[in-house]
Amino acid sequence: MNTFTIKDLENLSGIKAHTIRIWEQRYNFLKPSRSDTNIRYYSNDELKKVLNIALLNKYGYKISHIDKMGESELREKILTLTQTEAQQERIVNDLIQCMVDLDIERLENVLDSHIRVRGIERTITQIIFPYMEKIGILWLTNHINPAQEHLVxxxxxxxxxxxxxxxxxxxxxxxxxxxxxxEGEYHELGMLFMYYLLKSRGVSTIYLGANVPMQDVEYVVNLKKPDYLYSHLTSVGHNFNFDKFISAITKKFNGTPIIISGLLTNSYEKKIPAHINFKKSFPEVMEFVATI
Structure with missing residues (x-):
C-alpha cells in the first residue's frame, strides 16, 4: 500500500493543505494516520476519496452535503457531472486511482474508450498530459512505487x-x-507527446530518445543542422546537474535555439542564456508549437 503526504493530496487534488486540515477537523470522511513524529500520512483509499470529494466540491456540491454521502452515492453524483471539464477531471482521477491500485487493465480501458470517442490528440491534450503533470510530482518526490510508474x-x-x-x-x-x-533522464512521455504534436503539424522531427550522451546530440546537430533543440525534463537521476547541463548545451550549441520544458524548469531560478527558452506550462508548450 502507498502512503501519501498532505502535500501529495494538495498536488493531486488541487485542494490546499490548510483546507484539507480543516476538513479533517470538521467532517468524518478523512482519518489520516500519524507517523512516530506525528506527521500525517494518507492511504490509497483516502487519496481516492479526496480526489472524488474535491471534484464534487469544485462543481457545486457543499462539503457538508458530501460528508453525508455514502460511497455509492458519491460515485453516482460524480457520474452525473455534465460539464466537459468535470468529465475530463473525473477521467484523470480515474487514471490516478488505477495507478495506485495497479489496475492496468482498467487504465487501458479508460484510455482506449476516450481515444475511440475523442481521438488520440484530444486524449493526449485533455487526459494524458494533465494526468502526467499530476503524477510527475509523485515521481519527483518518490511517493509512488517504481512498479506503478513503470507499468503506467x-x-x-x-x-x-x-x-x-x-x-x-x-x-x-x-x-x-x-x-x-x-543522460540520466529516462521519462520520455513528455518527449513522445512533443513528437506527436510536432509531427502532426508537419514539422520535421528527429527523435533521439532518452538518456542520450551529449556527444551523440552534438554529432546529429552537426550533421542535420536542426532549427531547434528540444528537451523535456521530468525527474532526472541523482548525478544530473542542471547547471552543468545548461552550461554544456550553451557551449556546444550556442547558435541553435534550445527549448526546455518539464517540471524541473519550474524550480530553476538562475539566469539562463538568451538562446535557451523555458516552457513552464502546457499553454507555453502549445504556443511554441503554434509559432514554429
Missing part, C-alpha cells in the same frame, strides 16, 4: 507511439526540431 508509463507510451505512427497530414513546415533527453 509503458501503457501511455504505447498509446503515444500508436498515435505517432498513425499521423497522416498534408501540412508541411520547413523547420526541423531535434528531440532528446540528457
Amino acid at each position: 508509463s509503458n501503457v501511455i507510451r504505447q498509446k503515444l507511439i500508436v498515435g505517432i505512427e498513425g499521423i497522416v497530414t498534408s501540412l508541411k513546415i520547413n523547420k526541423t526540431v531535434l528531440l532528446f533527453l540528457p
